[in-house]
Amino acid sequence: MRGVVMYGPGDVRVVDREAPKIIEPTDAIIRITTTCICGSDLWPYRGVEPVDHTFMGHEYVGVVEEIGDAVQTLKVDDFVVGSFCISDNACEICRAGYQSRCVRGSFVAAAIGTQAERARIPYADGTLVPTPGRPAPELVPSLLAASDVLGTGWFAAVAAEVGPGKTVAVVGDGAVGLMGVLAAKQLGAERIIAMSRHADRQALAREFGATDIVETRGDEGVAAIQELTNGLGAHSVIEAVGTQESLMQAIRSTRPGGHIGYVGVAHEGVALPADELFFAEVHLHGGPAPVRRFLPELIDLIWDRKIDPGKVFDLTLPLAEAAEGYQAMDQRRAIKTLLTL
Numbered sequence: 402m403r404g405v406v407m408y409g410p411g412d413v414r415v416v417d418r419e420a421p422k423i424i425e426p427t428d429a430i431i432r433i434t435t436t437c438i439c440g441s442d443l444w445p446y447r448g449v450e451p452v453d454h455t456f457m458g459h460e461y462v463g464v465v466e467e468i469g470d471a472v473q474t475l476k477v478d479d480f481v482v483g484s485f486c487i488s489d490n491a492c493e494i495c496r497a498g499y500q501s502r503c504v505r506g507s508f509v510a511a512a513i514g515t516q517a518e519r520a521r522i523p524y525a526d527g528t529l530v531p532t533p534g535r536p537a538p539e540l541v542p543s544l545l546a547a548s549d550v551l552g553t554g555w556f557a558a559v560a561a562e563v564g565p566g567k568t569v570a571v572v573g574d575g576a577v578g579l580m581g582v583l584a585a586k587q588l589g590a591e592r593i594i595a596m597s598r599h600a601d602r603q604a605l606a607r608e609f610g611a612t613d614i615v616e617t618r619g620d621e622g623v624a625a626i627q628e629l630t631n632g633l634g635a636h637s638v639i640e641a642v643g644t645q646e647s648l649m650q651a652i653r654s655t656r657p658g659g660h661i662g663y664v665g666v667a668h669e670g671v672a673l674p675a676d677e678l679f680f681a682e683v684h685l686h687g688g689p690a691p692v693r694r695f696l697p698e699l700i701d702l703i704w705d706r707k708i709d710p711g712k713v714f715d716l717t718l719p720l721a722e723a724a725e726g727y728q729a730m731d732q733r734r735a736i737k738t739l740l741t742l
């Protein structure tokens with residue numbers, strides 16, 4: 402089968418990979434119909450994370466081709482959406498809603514790599530969710546978004562305790578930040594401040610529900626949020642970047658007693674000052690999103706056409722042209738690239 406392999410930084414190729422087979426009775430093999438490139442795929446592309454002949458891709462929708470003997474909730478031909486984290490959805494941690502930290506869990510990235518024609522999904526019952534039927538073509542990008550960026554933005558909003566009457570600030574205007582705006586709107590936020598310096602992303606943020614745009618960042622960005630909130634800070638802040646600057650911007654934009662949902666992947670060297678945190682008196686909650694917790698609800702919202710997160714894809718290419726998709730995102734010519742098979 403064909404699949405994307407990153408040979409090294411900046412070197413993306415579509416090559417022949419061994420087709421997956423059922424190994425465990427809890428496995429399913431899916432034929433991937435649509436996949437995409439994630440902002441986090443740019444870390445190895447830019448040489449910030451190590452990469453060496455790595456299978457790429459962790460977002461996916463597709464059709465079940467084969468199931469192991471122990472799979473109970475899926476059947477061949479089901480259309481499924483899967484999380485970027487493998488989970489059994491049965492252990493104590495999963496049942497508490499933290500499927501991204503399942504005791505039997507693992508990551509789809511690198512180990513499986515879903516920028517490919519097929520994938521073996523372990524713990525298929527606990528990882529994949531079938532849609533009510535074959536989706537109309539226009540719903541597919543939105544269902545694909547649910548696999549990671551929508552689920553991640555949604556988790557960030559939930560972790561930030563977004564709700565009616567609240568003011569929400571969103572740090573980061575990548576796909577996840579934009580999905581955080583959409584989630585905040587859906588969860589009833591009164592005011593949603595998107596922090597973005599790019600006109601195209603500001604426009605999309607407004608379409609998803611942003612009421613205010615702040616173009617400055619760092620200390621100036623914090624001052625702008627304070628000014629918009631009577632000097633108090635936002636009730637809820639979504640952090641979707643993962644750098645020292647963005648995390649501090651999020652903490653300093655939150656009012657005492659407020660909540661921060663952080664989902665930008667933090668890298669080595671990012672450190673929070675305990676003394677400042679002590680006096681900030683804010684709640685911090687984040688990490689890899691337990692997308693599986695939200696998938697049934699998100700699929701329903703998409704199926705009923707109540708949300709349209711698929712708008713976050715602004716470039717569509719065939720899998721064979723994946724290298725161009727990476728380059729377009731790296732050069733910020735595209736927010737998010739969808740790959741068709």
Ligand SMILES: [Zn+2]
Pocket residue numbers: 488489490491492493494495496500502503504505506
């Ligand atoms: Zn589990």
